[in-house]
Amino acid sequence: MNINSFKKRIKKDIKKLLYHNFNWYKGKFLGIHLQGGLCNKLHCLFSACDIAINEKSRIIEPYFGWEKPILFSEIYDLDYFNSKMSEFNNGKNLIISRDKLNTKSAKLNSIENVVDLWKYSERELFKQRNTFSININSTKLRVLNALKLRPEYQSIVDSYTNDKSFTAIQIRTESDWVRHAGTNKVNGNEKILVSLDEILKMVADFEIVGDLFFTSGQNHSKISENIKKLDIQPHHFYQPNYEYEINAAINFEICCRSHYFIGLSRSSYSNLISLKRAGLLNNDNSFIYNYRDKILKRQDMGIQYVAELSVNNKTVIK
Known part of the structure; x- marks a missing residue:
């Protein structure tokens, strides 16, 4: 480790010590960095x-975006979020838009977060996994409930879901997931990467309700063609002009509103959809396809x- 890296590490460790012992963040405007894909970023936001x-x-106001940085308010309705979350924040807006931070006072009271938000979220999940329970007043559920798409994106969700019974599935075969599966192994009857052929073989044996909506980041034409071979009508949404995580957020909400949702337990995307369905939408009909070569019903509300x-x-x- 060179001297500059060492100094940065010491400085960060001192900041952590200050935060944990002297309420360093109290009354401040907190700058945060969100990591990973859409749902990993949401876990960081919960923290x-x-x-x-x-x-x-x-x-x-934090940045989202996979291919380029975009603000929270470019995906979600910031006013709605603040209105819902102010109930738990002494009536104050929880997220301050960046265009309101230009005053000298705001700049003096701004501070960068030094807490590892992902690890913070994992500690919370660890408790939930071990107690098999989620507190009804958890910040996680409150934030999920406060996330509403911008009106133009919500109208797309409505066009796919209003007055329709359908089944939704996340097909996780994108190139980044293939790389991830190549460096991470699981034991027993579980798989991280399940091929499209394997997934559709299980789908053929599953009682699909209505048409089949699928979400995937790549290969939409190929997936559609293969689903049609099962005599099932496929649907998907992907707008190339939208930033990748805008597409992901729209697909997330569509999947939340399906009759059945099928995903995999190793995906934070599948897991958060399952949690929102069970915890907020009173629909616990979520399934996985990455265990025992079958589509099996989840019992965990997306936590495990x-x-x-x-x-x-x-x-x-x-």
């Missing part, structure tokens, strides 16, 4: 909101990532 509410601070646990460990809200 940031929990910290901000506990420390009586507020969050500077180990496939065997997701279909065997009943999770409740209390």
Whole structure:
């Protein structure tokens, strides 16, 4: 480690110490960095909101985006979010838009977060996985409930879902997932990567309700052609002109509103969809296809990532 890296590490460790011992964030505008894909970023956002509410601070509007940076408000309705979350934040807006941070006072009161938001989220998930329960007042559920797409994107969701019964599936065969599966192994009857042929073989044996909506980041034409061979009508949404995570957020909400949702336990995307369905939309009909070569019903509300646990460990809200 060179001297500059060493100095940066020491500085960061000192900041962490200050935060944990002296309420360093209290009354501040908190700058946060979200990592990973859409749902990994949402897990980081859950953590940031929990910290901000506990420390009586507020969050500077964060960036999302996979291919290029876009603001939270370019995907979600920021006013709606703040309206819902203000109930738990002493009536104050929880996220401050960046165009309101130009005053000298705001700049003086801005501070960068030093807490690892992903690890913070994992610690919360660890408790939930081990107690098989989620607190009804958890920040995670509150934030999920406050996330509403911008009106132009919500209208797309409505066009796919209003007055329709359909089944939705996440087909996780994109190139980044293939690379991920190549460097991560699981034991027993679980798989991380399930081929399209294997998925559709299981779908053929599953009782599909209505048409089949699929979400995937790549190869939409190929997937559609193969689903049609099963005499099932496929649908999907992907607008190339939209940033990747805008597409992901629209697909997320469509999947949440399906009669049945089929995904895999190793995907944070599938897991958050399953959680929102069970925890907020009163629909616990979510399934996985990455265990025992079958489509099996989840019992975990999307909390467990180990496939065997997701279909065997009943999770409740209390």
